[in-house]
Amino acid sequence: MREDFLHYIWQHQYFDKVDLRTAAGEEIQVLRPGYRNADAGPDFLNARLRVGEVEWNGAVEIHLRASDWARHNHQTDPKYDQVILHVVGSHDADVARTNGSIIPTLALQPRLLPELLGRYQALVETPGPATLPCAPLLHLIPEITKTMMTERALLERVERKADAVMALHQHLGQDWEATAYHALMAAFGFQKNSEPLARLAKAVPLAVLRRHRHDQRQVEALLFGQAGFLTDNEETSGDEYIQDLKREHAFLSHKYQLQPTALQVHEWNYLRLRPANFPPVRLGQLAGLLHARPSLFEALLTAGSVRALSEFFQAPVPAYWRTHYRPGRPGKVPALGKSSTDLLTANVVVPLRVAYARHVGQAALVETIVALLSELPAEHNQFTDMYESLGFTHRTAADSQGLLALHKNYCGPRRCLQCAIGSRLVQQPRVA
Structure with a gap:
């Protein structure tokens, strides 16, 4: 089991909440699990919990083992003083803030739903990079889910390239x-x-x-x-x-x-x-x-x-x-050749235009700019061909770019829980 699974479980509250208690025996009510923090600091911010008779607002930190808190030196980092609950797979140590106060700990391992864990492990532990972890189960996924996930990956790819253009723009004196x-x-x-x-x-x-x-x-x-x-x-x-x-x-x-x-x-x-x-x-x-x-x-x-x-x-x-x-x-x-000019359009023109649209405050134009990719023919390589063979739509360069991003940022590193397809498969065994 990886830590991202516990993040997923906590975010969606997919665990047994009957008689929910801390490692010290205090009753817990989760009023709001918080939202994921993409920056340095605790994993979830703005959580709201009732521990015993006291209602708390603050952060939640997640680890596979409670002792990871000390391994990561959180006990000396003031950013973690706002943590009101330490959510862990297994509780093997008490943890404290910089002032020495003990942080309540919730161990999730005994509360995990076995079928949920089993489906997650079946995805992320599939050996070898040659195929997708979810390939045997893709027939269970509605076409709209695959299309939306490919489009999401495409937009993320374009935005990352536009970010690189913006950084270059700053470096070159605007x-x-x-x-x-x-x-x-x-x-x-x-x-x-x-x-x-x-x-x-x-x-x-x-x-x-x-x-x-x-x-x-x-x-x-x-x-x-x-x-x-x-x-x-x-x-x-x-x-x-x-x-x-x-x-x-x-x-x-x-x-x-x-x-x-x-x-x-x-x-x-x-x-x-x-x-x-x-x-x-x-x-x-x-x-x-x-x-x-x-x-x-x-x-x-x-x-x-x-x-x-x-x-x-x-x-x-x-x-x-x-x-x-x-x-x-x-x-x-x-x-x-035309294939080269198409690649230059995809890799230079689209990110450059997106970066400029953001720079001048015309973010609404981004979708129109990205639509240029739909006018270009699909690219073909071992990755796009693999997705196409598994039933993913692959007609234009927009599809190709989305599939490449899906492979690089989700399927390759086994980030199944961050992918709409993998998340759907983990949540329920029969979706279609």
Whole structure:
């Protein structure tokens, strides 16, 4: 049994309340269990209880064992002085506040409903990550419950991404153009190279890039030079294009003192990537985009359709990077595909617009912004395909994003009790 099960039991009061008493024998009446605390401090706040003849208002703390109180050093933390009841699985120690006063303890283990505990354990103790803990029981769940949970997971995912955009916005001095630039650079890494591209955005400051956006050659020199791709080797020594960019980068790097922030070529990832996804190819596409689209934020904010966004991302690529997938190594390179522009819309445009809507006090627009995802085709990978095979709706990118969030934040870590599907299955064995 995990502590989150006791949280769930207390929150919903799913335990035997007949002759409810503390470990010391005092009668307990739960008038209000309190509400979950998402911040530091006790687990439930604003609880209302009657213990013996006294009515209390305060907090409730929950542990598997009463002795966990001391293990977590709550006896020295004033935040826990407001605790009026210590709810535990088993009572193996008395606990006290910082002033030494004993806190009443309620042991729930003897009061748990065996069938409830059994259904919970059947969910969270299912071995292996390959399938869902609830897979054998999904036929018992109404379609509306699955749909609502997927939509909830989607909104949580979008909000978390918007939170990251807002944090970036704060870090960049509340400059929305810089925020769009950094977010776009990281997203062009498509997971495998997101981290080095995020660092490249710092290595090529937007203030410097703005001064040279009109000159595509200088934009390429800044990006490829700071990325560490303009090095001499057998393939590049006779390549005049690379040598020309190298000379231009040397001049710009000295002018703006950029060399200390430059990346090294070994910091980029090529493992299990198709040539069309190689970092220099993506960087060439970015160079074309940054040269041709001088106002990133305004364009990403105002584009009226998925088609307009796709056209925005598919800016003309420099000629060299249409015929080379590594410096000095020729090969026919396809243009940025629609699946890539769809991912950029989902991972950059939607979070950026949600963050901006919140920033200007137009949170009501969030649902409309998220609806953009319903205009994009569904993504397919091992996780979305698994959910689809189990009967979850999977028609658009909104479904895909929701299913991915469901897996990452609920099914994978076995947070079944926080999921509407798992909670429903634990509460009752027959729901349909």
